Amino acid sequence: MSAYDVVIAGGAVTGSSTAFHLAKEPGFKGRILVVEKDPSYEFCASARSAxxxxxxxxxxxxxxxxxxxxxxxxRLHEHLAVEDEVPEIGLTEGGYLFLASEAGKPVLEANHRLQVSLGADIALLGPDGLEARFPWLSTEGIAAGSFGVTGEGWFDGYGLMxxxxxxxxxxxxxxRAAMVAGVVKDGAKIAGVVLDDGSRIACGALVDAAGGGGAALARAAGVEIPVRNKKRMIFTFTCADKVAAAPLLIDPTGLYFRPEGRGFLCGLQPPEDQDPDADGDFEVDHSFFDEHIWPVLAARVPAFERIRQGRAWAGHYDMNLFDHNAIVGAVEDVPGFYLANGFSGHxxxxxxxxxxGLAELITYGAYRSLDLSPLAFARIAEGRPLAEANIV
Known part of the structure; x- marks a missing residue:
């Protein structure tokens, strides 16, 4: 039976980030194994998100x-270059633009105060300011907008992973191309894993970064997390008229769009009663665009009345149904077990x-840079949701 100090279940962006940070942490001297069931990464959320x-x-x-x-x-070139090979992810700081109605304006203003107090470069704009900055935008029903001047935008997620x-x-x-199918314990403590090919690997720590399979792996370790897979569809389109310098815009309805190449991509979370668990379902419902997305697009940006649809795809988000925030860190009742689940699209x-943070926690038993304890599993066990108003 082979042995590693740390096994990471899931080799997409979170699992591989944890592996990288752990391997470069000066205080860590052990062996690390990442187990990924789909080395092509065709269906992982990292490859199918916006x-x-x-x-x-x-x-x-x-x-x-x-x-x-x-x-x-x-500074990706400083962190992730390998010899002379420098990663390129096409980071575009085009900004986010959150729009709010009169009813939503106080929340937008409160959020803005928090964001700028922490150092974020966010501008709060009224209807006149929005129309001056984005002349293609209809501000009907809009009382305010918050715009990320710098520090916000989009990039190649697959490239980062x-x-x-x-x-x-x-x-x-x-x-290793495999799936962690079982967990071996010594009493309450993690002692190893069983892979789907039947092989066993001893380890002192197990990180659950298994994305859509995270809840099942946690259950195998004796931990229940409120994470379910939800299908999200992304549609692309081109516009006959010019819509210049568009940010990633979030309408009060929850609809979002942003530039993508010579066109745009967009999406919308379906109503709760039309959002079942979606294990294995990657089919695109094109009627959803016609019935729910295009009418809002055309109302908010009149130029979008004349568009041509392009390709579309569906992916799965591991949604934390408790409070839509990530569940991160050690599980007190299962020593050696670490969660990185329920990112809900983030x-x-x-x-x-x-x-x-996980690299620090595994190595030193505590966070040293940024305290991630607000995301700890304890809040789930104790029924203390971390309320986040800006869910997209």
Whole structure:
């Protein structure tokens, strides 16, 4: 039976970020194995999301995580270059634009105060300011908008994941194409894992970064987490008229769109009663665009009345149904077991800080850079939701 100090279940962006940060942590001297069931990464959330980053959250911990994240992405060449190969993820700081009605304006203003107090570069604009900055925008029903002047935008999520993976491997991390199917314990403590091919691997620590399979792995370790897979569809389109300098815009309805190449991509979370668990379902419902997305697009941006649809795809988000925030850190009742689950669509932008934090926690038993304890599993067990108003 082979042995590693740390086994990481899931080799997409969060698992590979954790592996990289752990391998480069000066105080860590052990062996690391990343187990990934789909080495092609065809169906992982990292490859199928809208791949963006923002500081416009309503909770301090999420703002701080993304402030570190944007700094990391800006200096990716310093962190993840392998010899002469420098990763390129096409980071575009085009900004987020959150729009609010009169009813939502006080929340937007409160969020803005928090964000700027923590160092985020966010401008609060009224209807006149919005029309001056974005002349193609209809402000009907809009009382205010908050715009990320710098530090927010989009990038190549698949490229970031692969850059983490490549750098981790260069630092001696082993990757294995398999799935963690079982957990071995010595009493309450993690002692090893069983892979789906029947092989056993001894380990002192297990990180659950298994994305859509995270809840099942946690259950195998004796831990229940309220994480379920939800399908999210992304549609692309081109516009006959010019819509210049568009940010990633979030309408009060929850609809979002942003530039993508010569066109745009967009999406919308379906109503709760039309949002079942979606294990294995990657089918695109094109009627959803016609019935729910296009009418809002055309009303908010009149130029979008004349568009041509392009390709569309569906992916799965591991949604934390408790409070839509990530569940990160050690599980007190299962020594050696660490969670990195339920990112609810924020995994790519949060992966640098989460990987760094888990590496510190595993190595030193405590966070040293940014205290991620607000995301701890304890809040789930104790029924203390971390309320986040800016869910997209």
């Amino acid at each position: 791949a963006s980053i923002r500081q416009q959250y309503s909770t301090a911990i999420n703002v701080q995580i993304s402030l570190y994240g944007i700094d990391f992405l800006r 692969q850059a983490f993976r490549r750098k981790a491997r260069s630092l001696g991390v082993d990757y 995994g790519l932008q949060q992966s640098p800080a989460i990987g760094r």
